[in-house]
Amino acid sequence: MQGLNFANxxxxxxxxxxxxxxxxxxxxxxGLILGVSGRFHIAFAITYTLAAYVxxxxxxxxxxxxxxxxxxxxxxxxxLGALMERLVYLPLSLRALSVGSDPLLVMFVxxxxxxxxxxxxxxxAFLSQTSVNISGFANSGQNVGPVTITTLNMTLVAxxxxxxxxxxxxxxxxxxxxxxxxVRANWEMSLCIGIDxxxxxxxxxxxGSFLSGVAGxxxxxxxxxxxxxxxxxxxxxxxxxxxxxxxxxxxxxxxLGLAFGELEALSxxxxxxxFAPLVVFAILFIYVAMRPVxxxxxxxxxxxxxxxxxxx
Amino acid sequence: MAGLSSSAQxxxxxxxxxxxGVNPKYAGKGMTFDVGMSxxxxxxxxxxxxxxxxxxxxxxxxIGMMGGPKFNIVLKDNKSGDPQAGVQSVRELGFxxxxxxxxxxxxxxxxxLTGIKQYKxxxxxxxxxxxxxxxxxxxxxxxxxxxxxxxxxxxxxxxLKAMPSAKKIAFCGWDLGGLSDVVEDDxxxxxxxxxxxxxxxxxxxxxxxxxxxxxxxxxxxDPDVVWAIVYAEDVGYFMKQYATSGINKPVFTFTHxxxxxxxxxxxxxxxxxxxxxxxxxxxxxxxxxxxxxEYAANVSSSxxxxxxxxxxxxxxxxxxxxxxxxxxxxxxxxxATQLDAALQKNPVFPSLYGGSSTQVGTIEFDxxxxxxxxxxxxxxxxxxxxxxxxxxxxxxxxxFKMLG
Numbered sequence: 110m111q112g113l114n115f116a117n118x119x120x121x122x123x124x125x126x127x128x129x130x131x132x133x134x135x136x137x138x139x140g141l142i143l144g145v146s147g148r149f150h151i152a153f154a155i156t157y158t159l160a161a162y163v164x165x166x167x168x169x170x171x172x173x174x175x176x177x178x179x180x181x182x183x184x185x186x187x188x189l190g191a192l193m194e195r196l197v198y199l200p201l202s203l204r205a206l207s208v209g210s211d212p213l214l215v216m217f218v219x220x221x222x223x224x225x226x227x228x229x230x231x232x233x234a235f236l237s238q239t240s241v242n243i244s245g246f247a248n249s250g251q252n253v254g255p256v257t258i259t260t261l262n263m264t265l266v267a268x269x270x271x272x273x274x275x276x277x278x279x280x281x282x283x284x285x286x287x288x289x290x291x292v293r294a295n296w297e298m299s300l301c302i303g304i305d306x307x308x309x310x311x312x313x314x315x316x317g318s319f320l321s322g323v324a325g326x327x328x329x330x331x332x333x334x335x336x337x338x339x340x341x342x343x344x345x346x347x348x349x350x351x352x353x354x355x356x357x358x359x360x361x362x363x364x365l366g367l368a369f370g371e372l373e374a375l376s377x378x379x380x381x382x383x384f385a386p387l388v389v390f391a392i393l394f395i396y397v398a399m400r401p402v403x404x405x406x407x408x409x410x411x412x413x414x415x416x417x418x419x420x421x
Numbered sequence: 422m423a424g425l426s427s428s429a430q431x432x433x434x435x436x437x438x439x440x441x442g443v444n445p446k447y448a449g450k451g452m453t454f455d456v457g458m459s460x461x462x463x464x465x466x467x468x469x470x471x472x473x474x475x476x477x478x479x480x481x482x483x484i485g486m487m488g489g490p491k492f493n494i495v496l497k498d499n500k501s502g503d504p505q506a507g508v509q510s511v512r513e514l515g516f517x518x519x520x521x522x523x524x525x526x527x528x529x530x531x532x533x534l535t536g537i538k539q540y541k542x543x544x545x546x547x548x549x550x551x552x553x554x555x556x557x558x559x560x561x562x563x564x565x566x567x568x569x570x571x572x573x574x575x576x577x578x579x580x581l582k583a584m585p586s587a588k589k590i591a592f593c594g595w596d597l598g599g600l601s602d603v604v605e606d607d608x609x610x611x612x613x614x615x616x617x618x619x620x621x622x623x624x625x626x627x628x629x630x631x632x633x634x635x636x637x638x639x640x641x642x643d644p645d646v647v648w649a650i651v652y653a654e655d656v657g658y659f660m661k662q663y664a665t666s667g668i669n670k671p672v673f674t675f676t677h678x679x680x681x682x683x684x685x686x687x688x689x690x691x692x693x694x695x696x697x698x699x700x701x702x703x704x705x706x707x708x709x710x711x712x713x714x715e716y717a718a719n720v721s722s723s724x725x726x727x728x729x730x731x732x733x734x735x736x737x738x739x740x741x742x743x744x745x746x747x748x749x750x751x752x753x754x755x756x757a758t759q760l761d762a763a764l765q766k767n768p769v770f771p772s773l774y775g776g777s778s779t780q781v782g783t784i785e786f787d788x789x790x791x792x793x794x795x796x797x798x799x800x801x802x803x804x805x806x807x808x809x810x811x812x813x814x815x816x817x818x819x820x821f822k823m824l825g
Contacts, residue, residue, distance in 0.1 A: 121637055257666055
């Protein structure tokens with residue numbers, strides 16, 4: 110067991126801050142999509158991965174500025190996410206409803222298919238390289254007292270929390286935000302006041318995918334872009350969104366993600382390091398055990414959210 | 422890169438043929454052999470796809486030019502360490518009565534070994550060797566040293582010579598359960614009689630990309646030297662994070678791949694590694710030089726062959742050597758049992774590794790473990806963007822020699 114000295118605790122807490130912030134960002138993005146549309150969007154992993162690859166191409170091959178490339182990469186992820194909703198999920202959802210099926214399973218299978226197609230398409234496109242590096246960011250370690258913080262992690266934390274607060278502000282104080290919250294609360298009722306839920310679904314897919322893209326870019330910069338890089342974060346996103354609740358505010362979801370990151374990092378004070386990722390799943394297990402989810406209710410809740418009729 | 426002129430190539434072929442001890446009478450000219458290949462064509466390790474056959478085909482072309490037989494490659498995809506795919510591959514090769522095979526990834530994580538014995542397929546694994554879990558298996562031989570175990574002795578000797586003040590060593594290795602314990606035991610064995618102590622023994626998940634917690638524990642142990650006992654791309658991820666951790670101590674690893682180097686970027690600078698690395702920029706004997714030149718002319722002019730490529734080339738020649746020995750003894754070279762017996766009768770074979778400007782190197786198998794008993798290995802450092810060879814040694818650190 111590692112010594113319980115303060116410097117050690119601080120360093121692990123700093124590590125947890127950056128990892129937890131990454132979990133927060135993807136948890137917010139995934140939670141927004143799941144909470145508003147009810148789509149179990151596993152292909153979130155692909156928008157995350159795509160952004161990292163676009164970033165690698167723009168910075169390494171074309172020498173783009175890091176921030177400009179990040180914006181373009183996240184926008185690419187947003188566009189892909191919106192297209193997935195508009196071209197795949199929505200038509201399949203309507204089709205399932207028209208034949209009297211529950212779209213929930215159809216959505217899940219479709220999303221799984223998108224993951225398989227996306228992962229293999231990326232691997233095929235970069236056949237000669239198992240991974241691609243993102244350049245343009247001069248990462249270095251900065252010593253602050255006994256703690257070493259990297260410039261990349263500081264940037265990740267600042268950028269991510271800025272985006273989370275911005276999203277919270279948009280949801281709380283803008284007309285778009287009110288429409289999103291209205292659809293999340295009751296999409297059928299929102300139709301009555303002239304909100305088109307299918308448009309809002311596309312919007313939340315774009316926003317959620319944008320956030321996944323930013324997270325993917327940071328992870329790709331920290332390590333490298335690989336075809337499978339989106340799958341492990343997906344599980345964290347799922348756990349964070351699930352435990353936080355489908356209708357929680359982005360801040361609450363993000364704080365939960367941050368808490369997971371801190372718990373995971375600090376757990377290595379007491380546990381062998383390789384068991385740290387299990388901590389998050391142990392929390393999920395305890396949560397489910399302590400607060401049993403009525404699966405029928407959850408299923409009904411998700412089903413209710415994902416079948417907007419297109420007006421006109 | 423242009424290949425050699427046909428006359429120059431013919432002269433070299435003749436010279437190498439002589440070095441390899443080829444007797445035209447028993448070279449197998451006019452015969453045809455099926456050779457199985459169970460390699461990662463798809464999946465994470467399948468980056469070259471069906472191009473995995475390029476190098477064995479180059480070897481087969483050279484064997485043909487030396488008066489040897491023809492070969493048909495029967496390629497099977499093990500899907501990058503998928504045991505089910507490996508079992509299926511061996512079953513199909515067995516049903517097709519293929520007598521010999523080039524295989525990989527410790528015969529696809531041991532899943533192929535039962536089929537290799539059942540269907541009697543003489544098999545060589547040049548990508549993973551026997552490791553510790555594929556030893557003593559009938560018809561199955563590893564042609565690459567066991568990593569890190571076979572290299573630990575060499576690294577310890579190098580550290581004693583080049584880093585006399587080093588005392589505390591921290592490990593960060595894949596968590597492979599009992600196999601990780603064996604690595605620690607082997608290291609402790611070599612540490613006896615030295616000032617080295619194990620300051621930390623961190624374990625990580627195979628394929629991990631986040632080493633921040635491991636590195637923090639390593640930092641806490643205040644080591645003089647770090648051994649990163651992780652492989653493939655993981656070395657790149659480890660080094661990338663290590664470089665910004667504030668620890669400024671040398672790191673040794675037991676592999677070197679272009680992929681890891683690309684991932685780590687500048688963080689790879691200064692990394693030491695020790696294993697049976699094939700240095701294509703400094704081939705040690707005429708056969709190795711010929712292989713490198715021919716590879717550039719026929720396979721890729723932009724990327725030099727790595728040790729996986731060198732091993733699959735060498736292994737193809739080892740199969741041919743066994744065929745020649747069986748033919749010389751008047752036996753049936755399409756019988757795996759006779760090929761296996763030929764290896765066991767004289768477990769020494771020509772090698773691209775080691776040797777001199779006038780003779781090829783040698784590889785010797787251990788008849789007990791089926792791993793390598795003699796294999797040229799090195800300690801090297803990635804310095805100023807290239808490989809700097811620092812010491813040569815044999816399995817277990819024997820015949821240790823500092824360079825330069």
